[in-house]
Amino acid sequence: MSKGGIILKKIVIVEDDLFMREELASIFMKEKYAISCITCFQHTSKDILKESPDLVILDINLPGATGFEICRTVKQKSSVPLLVLTSRDQMRDELHALNLGADEYLTKPCHKDRLLARVSNLLRRYEGRNHFVEVQGIRLDRKTYTLYVGERSIVLPENQGKIMELLLSHSDDIVTKEMFFKKLWGTTEYIDENALQVNMTRLKKTLGSIFLNERIITIRGKGYCLVSSEGMKND
Amino acid sequence: MSKGGIILKKIVIVEDDLFMREELASIFMKEKYAISCITCFQHTSKDILKESPDLVILDINLPGATGFEICRTVKQKSSVPLLVLTSRDQMRDELHALNLGADEYLTKPCHKDRLLARVSNLLRRYEGRNHFVEVQGIRLDRKTYTLYVGERSIVLPENQGKIMELLLSHSDDIVTKEMFFKKLWGTTEYIDENALQVNMTRLKKTLGSIFLNERIITIRGKGYCLVSSEGMKND
DNA sequence: TATAACACTTACAGTTATTGAAAGATTTAA
DNA sequence: TTAAATCTTTCAATAACTGTAAGTGTTATA
Numbered sequence: 260m261s262k263g264g265i266i267l268k269k270i271v272i273v274e275d276d277l278f279m280r281e282e283l284a285s286i287f288m289k290e291k292y293a294i295s296c297i298t299c300f301q302h303t304s305k306d307i308l309k310e311s312p313d314l315v316i317l318d319i320n321l322p323g324a325t326g327f328e329i330c331r332t333v334k335q336k337s338s339v340p341l342l343v344l345t346s347r348d349q350m351r352d353e354l355h356a357l358n359l360g361a362d363e364y365l366t367k368p369c370h371k372d373r374l375l376a377r378v379s380n381l382l383r384r385y386e387g388r389n390h391f392v393e394v395q396g397i398r399l400d401r402k403t404y405t406l407y408v409g410e411r412s413i414v415l416p417e418n419q420g421k422i423m424e425l426l427l428s429h430s431d432d433i434v435t436k437e438m439f440f441k442k443l444w445g446t447t448e449y450i451d452e453n454a455l456q457v458n459m460t461r462l463k464k465t466l467g468s469i470f471l472n473e474r475i476i477t478i479r480g481k482g483y484c485l486v487s488s489e490g491m492k493n494d
Numbered sequence: 495m496s497k498g499g500i501i502l503k504k505i506v507i508v509e510d511d512l513f514m515r516e517e518l519a520s521i522f523m524k525e526k527y528a529i530s531c532i533t534c535f536q537h538t539s540k541d542i543l544k545e546s547p548d549l550v551i552l553d554i555n556l557p558g559a560t561g562f563e564i565c566r567t568v569k570q571k572s573s574v575p576l577l578v579l580t581s582r583d584q585m586r587d588e589l590h591a592l593n594l595g596a597d598e599y600l601t602k603p604c605h606k607d608r609l610l611a612r613v614s615n616l617l618r619r620y621e622g623r624n625h626f627v628e629v630q631g632i633r634l635d636r637k638t639y640t641l642y643v644g645e646r647s648i649v650l651p652e653n654q655g656k657i658m659e660l661l662l663s664h665s666d667d668i669v670t671k672e673m674f675f676k677k678l679w680g681t682t683e684y685i686d687e688n689a690l691q692v693n694m695t696r697l698k699k700t701l702g703s704i705f706l707n708e709r710i711i712t713i714r715g716k717g718y719c720l721v722s723s724e725g726m727k728n729d
Numbered sequence: 730t731a732t733a734a735c736a737c738t739t740a741c742a743g744t745t746a747t748t749g750a751a752a753g754a755t756t757t758a759a
Numbered sequence: 760t761t762a763a764a765t766c767t768t769t770c771a772a773t774a775a776c777t778g779t780a781a782g783t784g785t786t787a788t789a
Contacts, residue, residue, distance in 0.1 A: 267705065311648060402648075409501035453751080456766060457766090461747095480763095688779075692738085693778090714735070
């Protein structure tokens with residue numbers, strides 16, 4: 260869906276080397292991508308997310324915060340496809356990056372066509388990924404966490420939004436605490452359960468304000484479950 | 495649009511007298527409205543908005559902040575219909591309230607049916623009011639200020655959202671600075687113009703991040719104008 | 730070109746929102 | 760009854776949003 264012009268896919272390039280950065284930018288611009296470059300690496304992951312890009316190209320060796328950190332944070336806070344481009348060719352670096360959520364790992368120097376192929380491949384892979392989850396008239400914008408129910412709409416805070424996204428996409432089914440941990444904090448390891456509970460309480464209250472009361476039920480010892488329609492029950 | 499149950503209209507009652515409050519609540523509950531009562535009057539307008547009600551019933555004589563203040567703030571921050579219910583029957587109070595944006599002004603004691611009639615009337619009047627403004631594929635949720643363009647979505651901060659709402663609903667037409675002042679700060683009187691400019695700059699930057707560059711043009715000495723399609727111009 | 734009015738940008742500080750930690754209350758299952 | 764699990768409330772740290780201030784650009788007209 261678009262207007263006058265086609266909406267270009269937007270790529271954010273995170274690379275400290277000026278020459279390399281310009282080179283990349285020019286390659287992609289020729290291929291009709293819209294490019295944003297990060298040039299200050301103080302709040303990198305935040306800056307990346309602010310651009311709301313369609314894809315991120317990330318160098319691992321950066322001044323300040325490590326690229327791995329950035330990779331983890333970005334993939335934790337959003338689901339944008341992320342390609343790591345680096346001069347390190349250690350196998351364990353590659354595994355580490357992929358573990359942190361990177362979608363691709365390419366080592367420099369990298370042939371232009373190879374890079375372009377990976378990028379368009381990644382974009383295609385993410386294309387279909389629907390923008391909304393909808394169940395029984397409850398509709399959630401996966402990106403902004405705007406929730407639509409009947410005539411109402413409300414923007415959920417990030418954590419509540421993530422919880423809701425999980426619940427909706429597994430509605431009437433159990434979502435385990437581990438799944439929530441992974442989604443909210445990017446790890447399956449033990450995080451104070453209370454943090455999850457507090458956020459769950461907050462979400463319940465928020466849902467109450469738009470009349471989705473009693474929709475989240477607790478599965479003792481397992482997790483939580485969203486009851487999709489009023490007056491329906493399911494174990 | 496609804497699921498299992500009908501979505502009730504939600505009314506927030508702001509009344510400090512316990513008896514009166516319960517009375518009102520019971521009247522409306524019998525008529526199948528969902529009711530929330532404000533019982534602490536420290537952050538009243540904020541609490542009202544948090545409930546995202548369909549209608550507000552506001553007593554003017556409250557402990558702490560005056561009802562007029564609350565009226566102004568609420569109508570300034572949202573477009574929820576607001577009915578003032580009070581024991582003051584001075585004409586100038588009525589005019590004052592209506593000036594501050596109140597939609598109805600009823601004096602106590604008020605007959606139940608009269609009240610119900612006004613309420614359902616107000617709700618009907620606001621019903622049609624479309625939830626979204628859309629022009630040329632640019633769609634804005636008037637309530638949450640979530641902006642949709644192509645595959646992208648982004649939540650605008652309140653001020654940017656209000657500016658965008660005005661621009662969209664008068665797209666390709668001049669929106670004067672006075673209109674912005676009224677919308678953002680609820681007054682036509684002189685407010686530091688710079689405040690508007692700063693917010694305008696911020697909006698332009700935000701729009702840039704989703705490729706709506708150069709869409710806001712300045713009409714020197716008058717105001718601003720949103721160009722609805724790329725490559726179109728209009729004075 | 731000069732100049733004055735108007736518009737824009739950037740940085741900063743006050744305020745508000747969001748968050749996890751902590752501690753205690755409540756519920757549940759056996 | 761009791762212990763584990765879950766829930767709730769409060770608090771402080773962090774991040775987001777906002778208007779102010781001060782300086783920089785731009786435009787129209789003489």
